[in-house]
Every structure is written in C-alpha cells, then in structure tokens.
Amino acid sequence: MNTNLIEVRHIVKGRSVTGAEQSYGRFATPRLDLNELVWPRREPGPAFDTPVAEIIDILVALGQWLSADPRGVVAEALEHSVRAGPLPRPLLEFSYANIGKPFDRRSIAFQIERELGGADVLDGWREIADTPSGRPARIRAFPPRLVHIVAGNAPGVSAQTVVRAALTKGVHLLKLPSNDLFTAPALLQGLAAVAPDHPLTRSFSAAYWRGGDAAVEGVLFRPQFFDKIVAWGGEATIRSAIKYLGPGLELVSFDPKTSISLIGHEIFASNDALADAAERAAFDATLMNQQACASSRYQFVEGSVAEVDRFCALLQRRMNVDRPTASAVGAPVPGELREEIEALSLLEPQVRVWGGFNGEGLVIRSEEPVDFHPDGKIVNVVPVASLDDAIVRAGVATQTVGIWPPQRKAALRDRLAAQGVQRLVNLGGSAGIEMGLPHDGFHPLQRFVRWVHDEGTES
Incomplete structure (x- = not known):
C-alpha cells in the first residue's frame, strides 16, 4: 500500500x-x-x-x-x-x-x-x-x-x-x-x-x-x-x-493569457523613482511565482540601454524577495530553458542576463522579445525609444498591461484595446482582478x- x-x-x-x-x-x-x-x-x-x-x-x-x-x-x-x-x-x-x-x-x-x-x-x-x-x-x-x-x-x-x-x-x-x-x-x-x-x-x-x-x-x-x-x-x-x-x-x-508592462522614461528622474518602479515591476513579475495570468513576463522600458540596465539590475534584486504573493526563491529553471538562456547570454552586449538559474529570479534584457515563454520568475526586459513602439507587442492574448507612470495610461489605452488588450492597471497593481468588472x-x-x-x- x-x-x-x-x-x-x-x-x-x-x-x-x-x-x-x-x-x-x-x-x-x-x-x-x-x-x-x-x-x-x-x-x-x-x-x-x-x-x-x-x-x-x-x-x-x-x-x-x-x-x-x-x-x-x-x-x-x-x-x-x-x-x-x-x-x-x-x-x-x-x-x-x-x-x-x-x-x-x-x-x-x-x-x-x-x-x-x-x-x-x-x-x-x-x-x-x-x-x-x-x-x-x-x-x-x-x-x-x-x-x-x-x-x-x-x-x-x-x-x-x-x-x-x-x-x-x-x-x-x-x-x-x-x-x-x-x-x-x-x-x-x-x-x-x-x-x-x-x-x-x-x-x-x-x-x-x-x-x-x-x-x-x-x-x-x-x-x-x-x-x-x-x-x-x-x-x-x-x-x-x-x-x-x-x-x-x-x-x-x-x-490562456500573458501580461506585460509598459514603463516610461520618468522612472529615471531620480534614484527613488527608479527604485519605486523596480519594486512595482518586481511585484507584477513574480505574482504567484509567475503562475498567474496577470503576472508580467515582458516589460518594455523607455530609455537608453544603459538606463534600462540600471532598471534590470534593481528589478532582479527585488524579484529575490519574499512577499505574500511570491517567494524569494522559486523552482529552478528547467534544463532546456537554462541552455537557451545561457546561449543568449553569449550575445552580450546585445543581450544581458541578471540573476541565476536556482529560482531567485532572472532578468533578460534583449533588443527584441525572446522567442520563448518566460516562466518561473523569468522576465524579459526590452528597451524602447517610446512606449508607442511597444503597443504593437500586445495582442489578443495579452490580459493585463501595467503602465507607469499612471498619467501615461490615457494616451495608450485606446490603442492597447485595439490591439486586443483586456485590462490596464498601474504598474504594481496586477493582483486581484475586481469581480464585477470585465474578466x-x-x-x-x-x-x-x-x-x-x-x-x-x-x-
């Protein structure tokens, strides 16, 4: 028995x-x-x-x-x-x-x-x-x-x-x-x-x-x-x-849905603004250890590569934190996915990787979105000259889009809706879809x- x-x-x-x-x-x-x-x-x-x-x-x-x-x-x-x-x-x-x-x-x-x-x-x-x-x-x-x-x-x-x-x-x-x-x-x-x-x-x-x-x-x-x-x-x-x-x-x-983040250049106005954005983005990225549909897997950041790299380093550190909705260390990255990421890391400086493969959170910065599904506390960050350039990355399979700062939402939301997006939130607000609103x-x-x-x- x-x-x-x-x-x-x-x-x-x-x-x-x-x-x-x-x-x-x-x-x-x-x-x-x-x-x-x-x-x-x-x-x-x-x-x-x-x-x-x-x-x-x-x-x-x-x-x-x-x-x-x-x-x-x-x-x-x-x-x-x-x-x-x-x-x-x-x-x-x-x-x-x-x-x-x-x-x-x-x-x-x-x-x-x-x-x-x-x-x-x-x-x-x-x-x-x-x-x-x-x-x-x-x-x-x-x-x-x-x-x-x-x-x-x-x-x-x-x-x-x-x-x-x-x-x-x-x-x-x-x-x-x-x-x-x-x-x-x-x-x-x-x-x-x-x-x-x-x-x-x-x-x-x-x-x-x-x-x-x-x-x-x-x-x-x-x-x-x-x-x-x-x-x-x-x-x-x-x-x-x-x-x-x-x-x-x-x-x-x-x-089945995935979610993304659109993050404006305003986060680079000060160290405090950058730290706040990294914390918000990390919360969204690690929601239920990235098992939730509302968890952000792709984050498009408006800025130069050097600026975005500063954000990526902070983001990875904030992903490696215990929260009620996420654990500091999740499951290790599976072998096949690990091999793919290791191959990408050889393309530096076009691609850069922060973090490790033991579940502590991993950030991949690349010029274009990666062609695999980031999962298990893995986030793909893509620098963009303008958030307008990121709108085309959304589609009918995009559930939640976290936007920062909030005043940028009004200019983006109709075009995101036209792409097929179903939900917009402030960055860091992906948890807890309000029952009674559309789902x-x-x-x-x-x-x-x-x-x-x-x-x-x-x-």
Whole structure:
C-alpha cells in the first residue's frame, strides 16, 4: 500500500464522497459515477427558484465559515495542496488565509449590479417597456447548466467560480484541476456545513478525471446535460473542450493569457523613482511565482540601454524577495530553458542576463522579445525609444498591461484595446482582478446565464 498517496474528495450534489478506487500516481480519487454527476433536464435545478437574497446570505456565511475554519477543512486542503501542488507553502498559506474574501456581501452586490443591472432579472422577469416596436417584452437571466473546467494556478479561481456559479442559481459540475485538487471540495464542504441539504448545496458537484478523457467527457459534455462549458486553462484545455461544442452546447472561455508592462522614461528622474518602479515591476513579475495570468513576463522600458540596465539590475534584486504573493526563491529553471538562456547570454552586449538559474529570479534584457515563454520568475526586459513602439507587442492574448507612470495610461489605452488588450492597471497593481468588472474581456455572469425573453402582452 502506498502510504504517500493522497486521497482526493469528490462532492456529488452537495454530498462528500471519499475513496481511492482510481489511482493517478501521486493521488487517488473515488470511482466516478457519471450518472450522479448530471442533473436531468426533465426537472428544474434545485436552486432555480431560490431568491438571490437567500443565496447571498449563504455565500456570506460561507465566507465567514471558511475564514474561521471550525472543522479544519481549509487547513487540511492547505496541507494536501502543499504536498501535491506546485506552489510553495507561504504562497498557499496566504491564498487560503484569504479564501473567504470573494464571499463579501459588498463585492457580491457589486457584481450583480454591474454585470446584470440588478437581482430582479435573476429572480424573475424584468419588464422592457420601451422597445422600438412598442410591443412589451420581458427578459430573464435564467439559471444555466454548466460544467466548469477550473484552473489550478491559484486557489482563488475556485472561490470565484463558486461565487459566480451560485449567483446564477444553476447546476454546476466542477472539473478539478490536477494542480489544485483540494480547494473546490473544501469550499463545497463549507457550503454543506452552512447550508446542509439546501437547494444551493445540492446544485454543486466537483470531481477529478484526466483532462481530455473521452470516456468521461464524451458522455458528460452533451447538451442534454449542460448548456455551456466554462473553461479555464492552456491552449490544450481549450482545444479539447472545443471539439464537444455544437448546437445547444457552447463555450465560455477564459483563454490562456500573458501580461506585460509598459514603463516610461520618468522612472529615471531620480534614484527613488527608479527604485519605486523596480519594486512595482518586481511585484507584477513574480505574482504567484509567475503562475498567474496577470503576472508580467515582458516589460518594455523607455530609455537608453544603459538606463534600462540600471532598471534590470534593481528589478532582479527585488524579484529575490519574499512577499505574500511570491517567494524569494522559486523552482529552478528547467534544463532546456537554462541552455537557451545561457546561449543568449553569449550575445552580450546585445543581450544581458541578471540573476541565476536556482529560482531567485532572472532578468533578460534583449533588443527584441525572446522567442520563448518566460516562466518561473523569468522576465524579459526590452528597451524602447517610446512606449508607442511597444503597443504593437500586445495582442489578443495579452490580459493585463501595467503602465507607469499612471498619467501615461490615457494616451495608450485606446490603442492597447485595439490591439486586443483586456485590462490596464498601474504598474504594481496586477493582483486581484475586481469581480464585477470585465474578466478577460467579458462579464462572466452575463455569459454564464441563459438569456430568455417573452414578447407581447400577457393578457
């Protein structure tokens, strides 16, 4: 018997299921019963008619329960994640200490108001009296049936998923990611604790199977069971989901993204300004040890090579610092990537490298962006004569752009948006995408629900 094997808990319609019938090497799961993971369309979902106000009260109670952790469920998820996941303990401790924050009442109200215009459209039919034809109409954000392919790069993704899913009042199957097997089950255990056998609790299931397993997904990913696949993750995940799409089953995609920084010449006005910019840039570059989509991997700095080299040296030193959102030392640079960087370093002075390969943070200054994906606390800094020259480096795969100083944003943002960029922040402000504002270019609640309308008089 493998005593190091970690057992992953499944949640089936609010009920905890344990077991180790299915082994995946370092962890094991209960046997999948696919019939139990779907809700028949012949009957409404458990929470379809539950008032939103009641759901909000439960979510707020869940957030408080998670923060207090009276049964040690969050602590257990933390320990399992440290053993089985890629993130170091300090980052996971910070993430789990804040796992209850998305369940804040003010944040939830903000989401509903900004994304849907109010809760009335979730609870019933909103009257539309001023149609151009004069024919009255009513619309409703109807509860959906969703399967969520959840990302595992940070525990907060599961928390966001549960909040958004609960507010839609639909039924939800969460496919657990192999790099975060424990957060979603812990959240749903908490939901069962604060609202035992409540319709909302019975509206959630969470289970693991290998991504792309046709024997599972070929059965579940069908319109007779679900309306939409909500997919986070890399290109392979998105492409795998796409092949199941067709009439009645659509995709809501949080596409794979990368992020960049645009840093103006103003940082060289003084040593203090340069140090401040380097600290802000290091925070963005190391966010969740660069596992977050909002973490900056390419930084374009306006200035001469000599000036930019001063910035690079400071940036690397500030990357080698412990933060709640990053560790001073991460994973060592993999061998193949190390060989590529070592080859680049031979091109000095056209290319220059700061830092080392042992996870302390590495900065590469080059005339053009490198042709590999900087990862694991690696940042590519590119000198530019003007920030205008860097705009063309952004595209539809660019999520967040950090800009410094802030007064430069107004002149850049429309052109960045035209390139496909979805989010602008001040340099150092990449963490914590505000729920209720657009995420990856759309409002999630608007996309999750099924919009239904009724035209004509009612009598």
